[in-house]
Amino acid sequence: xxxxxxxxxxxxxxxxxxxxxxxxxxxxxxxxxxxxxxxxxxxxxxxxxxxxxxxxxxxxxxxxxxxxxxxxxxxxxxxxxxxxxxxxxxxxxxxxxxxxxxxxxxxxxxxxxxxxxxxxxxxxxxxxxxxxxxxxxxxxxxxxxxxxxxxxxxxxxxxxxxxxxxxxxxxxxxxxxxxxxxxxxxxxxxxxxxxxxxxxxxxxxxxxxxxxxxx
Amino acid sequence: xxxxxxxxxxxxxxxxxxxxxxxxxxxxxxxxxxxxxxxxxxxxxxxxxxxxxxxxxxxxxxxxxxxxxxxxxxxxxxxxxxxxxxxxxxxxxxxxxxxxxxxxxxxxxxxxxxxxxxxxxxxxxxxxxxxxxxxxxxxxxxxxxxxxxxxxxxxxxxxxxxxxxxxx
Numbered sequence: 049x050x051x052x053x054x055x056x057x058x059x060x061x062x063x064x065x066x067x068x069x070x071x072x073x074x075x076x077x078x079x080x081x082x083x084x085x086x087x088x089x090x091x092x093x094x095x096x097x098x099x100x101x102x103x104x105x106x107x108x109x110x111x112x113x114x115x116x117x118x119x120x121x122x123x124x125x126x127x128x129x130x131x132x133x134x135x136x137x138x139x140x141x142x143x144x145x146x147x148x149x150x151x152x153x154x155x156x157x158x159x160x161x162x163x164x165x166x167x168x169x170x171x172x173x174x175x176x177x178x179x180x181x182x183x184x185x186x187x188x189x190x191x192x193x194x195x196x197x198x199x200x201x202x203x204x205x206x207x208x209x210x211x212x213x214x215x216x217x218x219x220x221x222x223x224x225x226x227x228x229x230x231x232x233x234x235x236x237x238x239x240x241x242x243x244x245x246x247x248x249x250x251x252x253x254x255x256x257x258x259x260x261x262x263x
Numbered sequence: 264x265x266x267x268x269x270x271x272x273x274x275x276x277x278x279x280x281x282x283x284x285x286x287x288x289x290x291x292x293x294x295x296x297x298x299x300x301x302x303x304x305x306x307x308x309x310x311x312x313x314x315x316x317x318x319x320x321x322x323x324x325x326x327x328x329x330x331x332x333x334x335x336x337x338x339x340x341x342x343x344x345x346x347x348x349x350x351x352x353x354x355x356x357x358x359x360x361x362x363x364x365x366x367x368x369x370x371x372x373x374x375x376x377x378x379x380x381x382x383x384x385x386x387x388x389x390x391x392x393x394x395x396x397x398x399x400x401x402x403x404x405x406x407x408x409x410x411x412x413x414x415x416x417x418x419x420x421x422x423x424x425x426x427x428x429x430x431x
Contacts, residue, residue, distance in 0.1 A: 069302045077298060081290040095294040099301040106305040178286055185285050204282055229271055232278025 049075045051116065058114050061105075073102055076119065080126050083205040086189060087130045087197065097133060101126045123206040124216040127198060134194065181239075188238035196231030199224050 049057075054075065060068035080101055085094040104125050112121055189197055195217075202213050214224040290298075 064306055066303050066306055069306070070299050073295060073298050073302065077295055078287075078289055081294065082287045085288040091288075094288075095290065095297065098290065098294060099298045102298050102302050103305045106302055107309070182286060200282070203279065205287070225271060225275065228275050228278075232275060232282070236278060236281060 054118060055114055055116075058109070058112070058118060062109050062112075069102070069106065072105070076122055077102075079205045079207075080122065083123065083126055083201050084130055086186075086201045086205070088133065089186060089190060093133060093137075097126070097129055100129050104129070117212065119206055120208055120212040120216055123202055123208065127202060127216055131194075131198070184239055184242040185235075188235050188242070191238065192231050192234060196227045196234070199227040200231045200235070203228060 049071070054072075057068045057071045057075075061072060077098060081094055081098050084097045084101075085091065088094055088097070101122070105122065108125075112118070189201075192200070198217065199213060202208060202216065203210070206213075208216070210224050210228070211221055214221045217224065
């Protein structure tokens with residue numbers, strides 16, 4: 049869906065065309081959901097918020113003047129709603145359970161492509177390793193302060209510039225950059241620590257198994 | 264951009280590349296369908312945003328026109344009320360006084376007429392009578408003292424004085 053098609057859909061949506069709204073949901077719903085999911089750590093919360101985001105779009109799109117920055121406007125709505133939800137429930141994102149990860153329809157193995165829909169499957173071992181990585185990532189995200197997590201997830205899912213993110217979050221550009229830098233560094237350190245712990249654990253298991261075979 | 268800023272942007276870019284290696288969560292088809300249903304329900308509940316905005320614009324125009332009309336009416340009414348201030352606004356309030364005024368005018372006319380008559384008569388008569396009386400009184404005063412010593416007005420009149428008094 050190119051920029052022109054998006055502009056047409058927005059124009060039709062402003063006139064109340066339901067099909068235009070559905071095209072916007074198809075185009076941006078996946079990425080908005082991913083952002084909401086990473087922010088809340090809950091699939092149910094993310095789905096509820098996804099509906100709220102697009103209902104808010106219906107109510108306020110008449111005031112939107114398209115200047116090619118529909119994503120910034122859309123993710124600003126999503127960021128405000130998720131921030132309100134997090135403050136209301138006053139909890140950090142949960143670690144995604146194995147059951148939720150193994151549902152198959154949620155996660156995409158291999159590389160990440162925020163656009164598009166659907167899931168692709170790969171070798172079982174690769175999928176298992178990917179799930180463990182995802183669990184570790186979710187656990188690491190849960191330890192980040194909310195402002196840092198917000199900037200990183202907005203950047204990752206909306207593909208907005210830091211300038212647009214700063215406008216969406218109503219903070220200076222330097223603050224947005226600092227949060228992203230600090231948050232990404234922290235995440236990588238945590239993941240590396242988790243990798244080392246996982247590697248140590250795997251080595252210990254192999255060692256115990258070998259000892260058991262020799263005795 | 265200085266060296267530190269360059270380093271900052273490079274480290275951020277590296278972190279973002281690392282993050283893209285992780286799978287992105289996807290919504291279920293049911294979640295997407297529920298979102299579309301929620302959108303349709305909201306559209307059914309509220310009017311078209313653009314038509315609502317147009318109606319709002321029309322309401323603004325109508326409201327402004329109504330305000331101007333009201334202001335003009337109030338101004339016109341206040342001006343007309345000021346022009347007629349102090350005057351009898353109802354002719355019916357003056358009518359009860361007219362008959363009495365007419366009666367009074369009639370009486371005054373009659374009195375005026377009588378006064379005119381008296382003036383004319385006095386012009387022809389009064390002065391001669393007055394002058395005769397004056398002379399009579401003057402003579403009486405000169406010939407003061409009556410049979411009984413009355414003086415002044417107490418002195419009885421002579422025959423000539425009585426004659427003059429009878430004609431007046």
